[in-house]
Each structure stands twice: as structure tokens, then as C-alpha cells.
Amino acid sequence: MHLHSVRTIQATARPSLIIADDHRMVAEGVQHILDESFQLLEIVADGDALVDAVRRLHPDLVVADINMPRCNGMDALKRIREAGIDTCFVFLTMHMEPALAVAALRAGASGYILKSSAGEDLRHAAQQVLAGGTYVTPALGARYISAQLTDARNLTSKQLQVLRLVGEGLRSKQIAMQLGLSVRTVEAHKYTMMQVLGVHSTLELVRRAEELGLLF
The missing domain is CATH 1.10.10.10 (Winged helix-like DNA-binding domain superfamily/Winged helix DNA-binding domain)
Incomplete structure (x- = not known):
């Protein structure tokens, strides 16, 4: 399912947000969860569009799926980091493998959230990564993942x-x-x-x- 870009312009000091997901209901759900705290700049439906949007708009936060058409979320993140853009990046995904969470954090993500998590989990993750922290869905074992990253470093x-x-x-x-x-x-x-x-x-x-x- 393809999703047309959506832009909202608001005169506000709220942190800015780009959402990347090729399923409309998921993207709109994320928008609803974060709407009170974030200014939505754009919704995109594939990795190429995400890279383009981030380069144009330089949001404070990106919430993205991993599986997307044209360019997956991991590759999009790597391209964004290679361009020297340090936008906070949170993956919202169905993938429960701790190894994939480790790979995402190594690639430059600050958060890894399961789509099965509660909305409060996503809100908490967004605030934590904006404050310079890292957030991983507790079900994946954040301490285990942190230890693996230490070994890899x-x-x-x-x-x-x-x-x-x-x-x-x-x-x-x-x-x-x-x-x-x-x-x-x-x-x-x-x-x-x-x-x-x-x-x-x-x-x-x-x-x-x-x-x-x-x-x-």
C-alpha cells in the first residue's frame, strides 16, 4: 500500500517529526500517539522518500519501519548517517530478534520499539532519545543488547x-x-x-x- 506525503505546518516550538511506514493505519496511529508532543512535518511510505525528506526538512525525530519498499529502513538510516545528519531515529517494527535491534543501534538508531508495544512505550522512547538516551523495548532485553554493543565496540x-x-x-x-x-x-x-x-x-x-x- 502506498502512502502520499502529508505535510502539516504549525507555528510551534514542539520537536519536529517524520514518520516512515508503508501502511497508512500504522502511520496515522503513530501520528495520533505523538501528536500532542511533536510537530508532524511529513509522512512517507518508502526508504528513498524518507532519505529525501530528512535531507530537506532535518527533523528532530524520525519514527520508521524497517520493512519498506524501494529502500528498507536500515539502509535509509545508513544513508542518512553517511550524509552527516544526526537526526534522532527510532525504529517501530514487528521484528523481535535482539540481533536486529543490535544492528539497528550500531547503524545509528537510538530506539527500537515493537509494534505490539503500548503507545506509552513509543511516547517514552521518543522523549528519551531526544534527551540523548537510547530506548529498546523491554521485551527484547535491553541489558542484553547493551552488553552485546559493548563487546562489539x-x-x-x-x-x-x-x-x-x-x-x-x-x-x-x-x-x-x-x-x-x-x-x-x-x-x-x-x-x-x-x-x-x-x-x-x-x-x-x-x-x-x-x-x-x-x-x-
């Missing part, structure tokens, strides 16, 4: 490159050739990552990386 960008190629099934020699490293260096990175993430084999390393959302 201990990996360097080069180690993460190696890890993703390991996750694709490449052998150390292939990874070395692709990244311009020696095989010994690749093996050293793998060993270090195993120590950081508390695993003892390449298979366990890949499984752990999937749990942490590092392979998305």
Missing part, C-alpha cells in the same frame, strides 16, 4: 571487515588477498576477535557475530 574497523568476510564463507587466504593483508595478519585478527567475543572456533565466531548483528 572492542573490535576495530579492520577486524570487522575481516569478520564480515569470514561470515561470507571466505578462507583466510582469500580474505588476505581481498583486503591486501598477509594471511598471518588475518589469522591474528580472527584470534583476537575470538578472545574479545569469548569463542573458540571460526564457526562459533560467525554464530556470535550473527547474534551481535555484526554481519548485517
